[in-house]
Amino acid sequence: MTSHEQTDLDETAAIARDLIRFDTTNYGGGRSNGETDAAEYVAAKLEELGLTPLMFESEPGRHSVLAKVPGRDQTKPGLVVHGHLDVVPADPANWSVDPFGGEVRDGMLWGRGAVDMKNMDAMMLTSVGDLLRSGQQPERNLVLGFLADEEAGGVLGSHFLVKNHPELFDGMGEAISEVGGYSTFIDGKRAYLLQTGEKALIWIKLIARGTAGHGSQMIRDNAVTRLAEAVTVLGRQEWPVELTDTTTGLLREVSRILGVDPEQIAPDELVLKTGTASGFIKGSLRVTTNPTVLQAGYKHNVIPDTAEALVDIRCMPGDEQKVLAQVRELIGDDIEIETIHTDIGLETEFGGPLVESIKSTLDKHDPGAPVLPYLLSGGTDNKALSLLGIKGYGFAPLRLPEEMDFPAMFHGVDERVPLEALTFGSRVLRDLLATY
């Protein structure tokens, strides 16, 4: 411990800091520093609470930890509360602090995972810890999950558990996890966003074939040119606004707060009024087709016979086949499309007892602040849990200052979270688990 280290940290911040100091970088493509050290740390914390941690190693170094917490009411379906232990890479050259130092500065905890999502991992431990240490129980049976490999699609974490140990989740009805529950400002008023859906994902490869030849020849069917045309079409495509139940509900609520008629203002314009959260919400209104990787050629004066591009497509839940057909039509028949990876979309209703409980708990801690539904343009481990019929929500509660660009913190540089937001989140979570 260095002499200037803050020692009076709240327990949630201290645990989040400790977790940040385990470099659990997940590089994707099977490369990772592993989660085992962080998982053992979490297991020890669970044991301190009198719980029995269950460790699952999908591959060497890739541990997930789960613990069951018995609830007061055994007749109610259980709740999975889950977070992931891995983080995306961080290049220290771009950061103001050591990304794995867990530094506390200006009232914030800095480091990779401060937001995505060692903050929630810590909040889970302290909210349940507060309950158990004061002799209370959560209302429902809980499964606490601290999972590996989320940042690479959860193959070695959530999907591994769902496939090989589905019995762990017996009796579970719903789940809460990341990328929701945070606050934003709409017309100067604080509001919370509850994630009630996730777009579907389709990763495709485009392959153009043509005639190979000398770079000085007249060759019309050049694979690079043909691929570039397809990439341009998809990258520039103006997809129309497509509203789902979730985004319709969001726009209705935003309009209500602003005191405007949602029929009179374009959805894109309304979304711009959602403060920093618009960074997340913009991508939820329409299909996106973003070219991300290009590969072709090997010498300046040789026309290659193939050229390839990767395109990241995100569409509304259930629309995968329709959107693939549209993509096919846009780029024409002479480009091959290979589907590399897909994952389902999700949408659950913004209503029912859990949503009502979340609303009333937030209202107790931040009176009058409305809760709005939103559709996440990315994905979480809730996709894997949905395969067991578990309905997932994004609820990692954080009360944030207006100027904080929260969406930019996810996978961004100088990721940080206010210490007060961690304390707030732990209390909200504790009360939710105690009563729901």
Ligand SMILES: [Zn+2]
């Ligand atoms: Zn995450």
